[in-house]
Amino acid sequence: MPGEPAIEATGLTKSYGSVPVLNGISLHVPPGSVFSLLGPNGAGKTTTVRILTTLTSPDAGSARVAGHDVERDRGLVRRSISLTGQDTALDEVQTGAENLLMMGRLCRLSRRAATRRAAELLEQFDLREAGARRISTYSGGMRRRLDLAASLIVRPAVIFLDEPTTGLDPRSRAAMWTVITDLARSGVTIFLTTQYLEEADKLADRIALVDGGRIVAEGTATQLKQQVSGHRLDLTLTDRAAFDALAAGLRDRALLPDRERLSLSVATDGTAGHVRALLDTLDPARTAVTRFAVHSATLDDVFLALTGHATATPDKERAGV
């Protein structure tokens, strides 16, 4: 169906008991694009994925995936998507090839076709040698690759990847990124959640920043970075009194305030004139600021500016929130 969005969601809300998890999420993802939901643990990323993949029902709102309503046409949605969740959804005591064969059979391939497809995928994901070994012997990176391979037995219209690189070492992460980039190039729509700004920046065409069950900003990485000033001025203050006075004066404009380290940041366009003017305004007596540094804005700054806290919080979302 040309022209129809791959994913369209309107006002999704969801609470678990009395805890609201989603507070009205709306999304529009054009076909063939890579869309990333970026946010900290507990922001509602996994819940959004679970609703879009028909695994859970929203309390309110509606969503269509690949042209099908996620509530009314669950079967049709399920036949159009694939899901790779945060947990490795494979049988530990089966080999890589056996896991893929099983998934192939569940995709209604004949035994022969499923075996052939398993071999192809093992080759494609650089797991040919490992195919005969049980998953319990795999490294974290190999598990993720096989897990992704298992979701690609039949070519889906939309691929959901829920935090595909969380917990991976940098090398395995880079390998996953290559795999995802290749998939994107093949023209499939990819819906990716991540808590890593770098990952969203690198892989996604469009990014939605999500926090507290709400989308706080949406756009390309460049557009988002433009929402904050291009640069950030980091200041270190002389003492508590100077810190408190400046923080009180700046109010919302103070980014990353850290009372222990006596440091905070403000937005700037990065030009010498603006930095000089800022320093003069903030510290007219020239006694409060001991050091300063200028940084280019990152998605981190966007996030901070919009939500008031950083993305990576040591919290747990694994419970499915």
Next chain:
Amino acid sequence: MSDTLTAPRPAAPLGDLGVMVRRATTLTIRNGDALITSLALPIMLMLLFVYLFGGAIQTGTAYVTYVVPGVIMLCASFGASLTAVVVTHDMTNGIMDRFRSMDVRGAAVLGGHVVASTARNLVSTLLVLGVAFLIGFRPSASFVDWLAAAGLLLVAIVALSWASAAVGLLAKTPEAAGGFTFFVMFLPYPSSAFVPVDTMPAWIHGFADNQPFTPLIEALRGFLLGTPVGDSAWVALAWCTGILAISVAATGRLFKRRTA
């Protein structure tokens, strides 16, 4: 990728069940510890009762002959209860979400485990019977009696396996599900499995006479040893059908609740 792979998949619940039976069987065979436990434990218990306790127990027949039906039931219930652990495992490690996102019915996944559990239990029952014969078990059953005993046992195993699957959906962790196997293992003791109920204290008769294991064991004993079956076979069958019906209904509801 070949373009045939983009073809939409029609729903095929029976085909899925076949794949799931195969999966559950593979998992059973490869989970070595659990398999060995479920095969060895009943045999060890039987040897324990026959050789260590048997001399002191008067049942009116050779004790091995008295105790074998009880051991078979204990073996079946313990084996079936292991289903709870594998089901909880599936529910907690993400694979159930993948299956559901592939439009595989939860009933197919659970059914796979129940069928594999039934097969595993039939094998362990045969092993118990084999060892029982070696140590002097001499049943007096006709072919029809054997068939009746096997049929009743089969129904009992399927019912207990579904009940275990329901417990597996209820448990939050595989360890908690493991606790259930413990409970099920003790349930046959206050029944006529190892000693006649009338040798127990009076206050426990009410429970021992009316819990499902007593009619099951009495019926098996009746079929295998020629003791009077009475209505115990029908009572046992009623119990099993009831447990099965409740369990199937419960798994349906629990599965929905768990995946809401």
